[in-house]
Amino acid sequence: MDITCATMPKQKINHPSHPHLLERMPGSIVSSCQACGNKHEGVFFLCTTCPGFRINQDCALLPAKLLIQNHTDGTFTHSHPLTLAYSFSSLDLQSAFFPICRACGQRFKSHLWAYKCDKCRYYVHVDCATSKKEPFMSIFQHESLGETSKNFNEDEHPNLLHCPFNDEGDNLLKRHMSNQKELIGKQNDGDTLNHFSHQHPLILFDKQTPVGITLHDPMKRVRLLCDGCVKPIITVPFYMCSEYVDGKCCFVLHEWCAKLPLEVQHYVGHPEHTLFLLPKISDRFFGVFKCTVCRLRSNGFAYGCTMCDFYVDINCAFIPEEITHEAHPDHLLLRVMPSPYNEMRVSCKACYENTWLRWGFHCPSCNFYIHAECAFLMPRVIKHKCDKHPLSLRYYPAENHISEYFCEICEYKFQPWKWFYHCTTCAQSMDVACVPNILQCEQGAYYPFRHGVNKLLNIKFGGMLEIKGHSHCLTFAQGFNSDGECVKCRERLGYDMIFKCLECEFAFHYKCASLFLS
Structure with missing residues (x-):
């Protein structure tokens, strides 16, 4: 017998949680317990020196x-x-x-x-x-985070989207178009496509990668992004501009992005008007717009209503009504639209930010919520040049890792209760906002105002800009502190969209360029 049980008949115990003798109260009562903070019915022990200290017998007998x-x-x-x-x-x-x-x-x-x-x-x-x-x-009591019983039948949801996506090459648009084979089959299946978004013919590569072109590979610091969805091109098939091989035009499209429907009717976020496919939004400088759903900037294709100035990127145009997620298995998560009258004030389980004015998915029975961008833009596995092994998305701190969590890229300490990427073999962790920076990670791309995912994740950099008063062309690029100050506003250029000259130190912010040249 342990000491507590052996001394129980004496009605008094010495408990390691308290410096004074605890005496058993006569009879059974309902009271708050100083050990667990909850109300219990049963036998309590009271401190004879500190009358306010009471612990329930069950708590007093808890194993060490x-x-x-x-x-x-x-x-x-x-x-x-x-x-x-x-x-x-x-x-x-x-x-x-x-x-x-x-x-x-x-x-x-x-x-x-x-x-x-x-x-x-x-x-x-x-x-x-x-x-x-x-x-x-x-x-x-609050809802449990433990094992849940399945609350839906798979047969009744044949096209149910299961998140997170497998890797960087998997996305919402790819999944949606794979279920639209009859739509794709009606379009041109030849080796050449004249697409309305581009001035040159596009060549389909469906069996092998063209000579001189390398597919997207984070481990080799090679980036090949689709001009439509701004997602990596990791495998064939894909379309490439016929002028690409000569280095004249770097335009590429996933096969599914080249065969998108020209319009979306009765879109859930804008049901009153039809949304039309727009390769570039003409009144946006350099085609950069803010998606209404994920709130990220993008310069890829968009579905939009120019009459209402409403635009969504082509991934978010097909946001489903319900999904499931590995972080909350076996329960359907229902789509929730932003509304100032929404009384739900829960935090996103991925990034811990508020939810009431953002698109997301919610489990009503468990009050589990994640933002749409957190659900769709964090794949299950991701590769990065800072680690030779694939990194896995983690929803909680890793086992056998009691020390602090530092991002291997930006070197800042981060909170492991938010989702992050981790390599168990190397015991290395990375913040979700830093992982996509495969080209410039050695410069420590830290984002002070990140929103769970990289704010420039949907931007394809490149392209040239000519301005009066400067003899060189400017390149559209991601800024870093090493780029110095903006020539217009004199603020630092770090971690934002900028235009910079590769031959001199002339550079300015995208926002300054848009105001100056508009």
């Missing part, structure tokens, strides 16, 4: 170490034993980026007990670890 799966019927699993801690100091909470309970998803209070793993950043409330919540309090 436990395996969580043995106490929750396997609903929550962790490979290491958890250690009982009698407080979670404010400094420890702050240093751990204010972690959430891995069972209920709620925060911890510094004066309450908790179970912690000594080898991982795994924390859980004492009641959650032992599933000892009182039945009469169940209506006040």
Whole structure:
């Protein structure tokens, strides 16, 4: 017998959580417990010196170490034993980026007990670890993050989108067009295509890559982006401008981007007017527009209503009504549109930012929410030149990693309760906003105001601009601190869209160029 049980008949115990003797209160009562913070019905122990200190008998008999799966019927699993801690100091909470309970998803209070793993950043409330919540309090409890029972039938959802996408070469548009084979079959299937978006004929490469062209490869720092969806071209088939091989025109399209429908009717975000396919938005400088759904800048193709100045990128034009996601398996996530009257004030599970004015997906039964851009723009696996192994998308801190999390690219410490990419073999982690910067990552591309994904992810850089008063052509590029100051506003050029001269130090912001040249 342990000391607590051996001394129980004496009605008094010495408990390691408190410096004074605890005395058993007569009878059974309903009261708040100072250990777990919840109301319990049953036997309590009271401090004879500090009358306000009461702990329930179940909490008083909690084991110093436990395996969580043995106490929750396997609903929550962790490979290491958890250690009982009698407080979670404010400094420890702050240093751990204010972690959430891995069972209920709620925060911890510094004066309450908790179970912690000594080898991982795994924390859980004492009641959650032992599933000892009182039945009469169940209506006040938050939804569980554990195993869920499937709430839909696959046969009733034949084209259900399962997220995250496999890799950078997979995306929403590709999945949608793969289900539209009858539409694609009606269009030109020859080796040459005259597409209305481009002045030169396009050649289809469906069996091998043309000589002298390298497919998108982050490990070799090679970037080949589609001019339509601005996503990587990793495999054949794809279309290439007939003038590309001579270095005159660098225009490429995925096969599915070359065969998009010319219009979208009754779009959920703008049902009153038809949206038309626009290769470039004529009244936007250099074709850059802001997508209404994902809120990211893009210079690719768009579906738009010029009458209402409403535009979405071609991926977001086919946003589904419902999806599933690996971070919340077995439950359907329903599309939620932004509205100032939306009373839902939950945070996105991926980036922790607010939700009420952004498109997203929501599980009503569990109150689980993710932004549309977080669901679609973070693939399951991604490659980066900073690590020789593929990096996996993580929804929680990694096992056997108790130390701080630093992004290998920008070298800033980040919060592991937000989604991030991790290599278990090398114990390396990367912030989701930094991973896409495959060409310039050695310059530490840190974004102070990132929104869960790279803000320039949908921008294809390149192209030349001629201006009066400067003898050289300017290149459309991503700015870095090493580029110096804007010649117009005198602010730093770092981490924004810029136009710069490759022959001298002349450069200015995209926004300054658009105001100056418009």
